[in-house]
Amino acid sequence: MNCAFYLLRTRYQMAATSANSLSIRSKTRSLPQSNPHGIKFNSQNHLHYNFKSSFLGYKITTTHQQTLTQTQSKTLKVNASFKVAILGAAGGIGQPLSLLIKMSPLVSDLHLYDIANVKGVAADLSHCNTPSKVQDFTGNNELSNCLKDIDIVVIPAGIPRKPGMTRDDLFNINANIVKSLVEAVADNSPNAFIHIISNPVNSTVPIAAEILKQKGVYNRKKLFGVTTLDVVRANTFVAQKKNLKLIDVDVPVIGGHAGITILPLLSKMKPNVSFTDDEIEELSVRIQNGGTEVVEAKAGAGSATLSMAYAAARFVESCLRALDGDSDVYECAFVESEITELPFFASRVKIGREGVEGVVSSDLEGLSEYEKKGLEALKGELKGSIEKGVAFANKEK
Numbered sequence: 001m002n003c004a005f006y007l008l009r010t011r012y013q014m015a016a017t018s019a020n021s022l023s024i025r026s027k028t029r030s031l032p033q034s035n036p037h038g039i040k041f042n043s044q045n046h047l048h049y050n051f052k053s054s055f056l057g058y059k060i061t062t063t064h065q066q067t068l069t070q071t072q073s074k075t076l077k078v079n080a081s082f083k084v085a086i087l088g089a090a091g092g093i094g095q096p097l098s099l100l101i102k103m104s105p106l107v108s109d110l111h112l113y114d115i116a117n118v119k120g121v122a123a124d125l126s127h128c129n130t131p132s133k134v135q136d137f138t139g140n141n142e143l144s145n146c147l148k149d150i151d152i153v154v155i156p157a158g159i160p161r162k163p164g165m166t167r168d169d170l171f172n173i174n175a176n177i178v179k180s181l182v183e184a185v186a187d188n189s190p191n192a193f194i195h196i197i198s199n200p201v202n203s204t205v206p207i208a209a210e211i212l213k214q215k216g217v218y219n220r221k222k223l224f225g226v227t228t229l230d231v232v233r234a235n236t237f238v239a240q241k242k243n244l245k246l247i248d249v250d251v252p253v254i255g256g257h258a259g260i261t262i263l264p265l266l267s268k269m270k271p272n273v274s275f276t277d278d279e280i281e282e283l284s285v286r287i288q289n290g291g292t293e294v295v296e297a298k299a300g301a302g303s304a305t306l307s308m309a310y311a312a313a314r315f316v317e318s319c320l321r322a323l324d325g326d327s328d329v330y331e332c333a334f335v336e337s338e339i340t341e342l343p344f345f346a347s348r349v350k351i352g353r354e355g356v357e358g359v360v361s362s363d364l365e366g367l368s369e370y371e372k373k374g375l376e377a378l379k380g381e382l383k384g385s386i387e388k389g390v391a392f393a394n395k396e397k
């Protein structure tokens, strides 16, 4: 099975640390390490790497890399020891995401939960000869079993947009779905990393935080709004526009995940590329409207599912690497943050075994005039969405 996934790997130096908030400043920064790769599973479930590369960007240790350089081909034993649960696994995102996570060599157990049609999805997926054991769960009675001893919970449950809708139009239905699922996560896997995909992310993440607080198990380091798709889109659109090798392109995207709250930082991208003002405007608007572009093309049949599954799988894989002890994992995510005056903000974060170890605060320094204006313009909308989520979670306490 050959797949092409990309690893974003950057190096930063920790500048200041405190118990609750780390600030990371970029000092030396390598280009993204994005290696297309070939991977095979043999009959013992050992992985056979064809190149100096790995599944979904799983980073091979230096020792392994040296060995691989010498032999060009080597069988590695990878410890499949992490348990992942997907809530909303039978949906448009849930199904391809489940497949991508089923391919991960780091996952021992894959728990699929949905209110409908999940049995067939799990039966189908379970025939793939990759390490993880797949189990299906449905209905409230099975949710707690689904969530026992889970390391990462991914939540794509909820309704998608139709043309003409904003993400905020999904609030009334999805807020309740996220609330009830996060309550179950709090009761059954309070130490898990939680990845929220359900829109509107700018509100559903604050809802999740409030629910976890009410349950007395909130750990700000382990709650993530998944904004990886914005980065994936930015990398793709910029590489196309400037005729760059995709493997080299790394565009940080900050703020939130809706309209103007999505702020790509073209001045901070790698490689260092110059843009005309028109190019900056055109690219920024396209990245901000990427979701709408797909919603309109699907013409009522939903929103991005395949690219979202790809992006979410990349984020899960990064967190698995962090849990597995990789100390060099950076991704953009919407997290509780002190990088601005807003309580939640998407930026690059360093992820470790215990979750967010710090935010890359230097990304907000030295912004272009266009980015500075964009940053100020997004704050009002993002603040409103965060407050709406917090108010919802606390209204019936």
Ligand SMILES: NC(=O)c1ccc[n+]([C@@H]2O[C@H](COP(=O)([O-])OP(=O)(O)OC[C@H]3O[C@@H](n4cnc5c(N)ncnc54)[C@H](O)[C@@H]3O)[C@@H](O)[C@H]2O)c1
Binding pocket: 087, 088, 089, 090, 091, 092, 093, 094, 113, 114, 115, 116, 156, 157, 158, 159, 160, 161, 170, 174, 177, 181, 196, 197, 198, 199, 200, 201, 226, 227, 228, 229, 230, 257, 302, 303, 304, 305, 308
């Ligand atoms: N964060 C992002 O970048 C991003 C990108 C794309 C889509 N999304 C959002 O992801 C969500 C899902 O999109 P989709 O296209 O997969 O939708 P979908 O309708 O295809 O799938 C949603 C799934 O959730 C299930 N579900 C509903 N209520 C549930 C509950 N209480 N418990 C468990 N499962 C439940 C449904 O049965 C369905 O299988 C939407 O809210 C969409 O806006 C976010």
Ligand SMILES: O=C(O)C[C@H](O)C(=O)O
Binding pocket: 160, 161, 167, 199, 229, 290, 291, 292, 294, 295, 303, 304
């Ligand atoms: O646009 C949407 O509604 C789905 C998602 O948030 C996206 O960015 O594709």
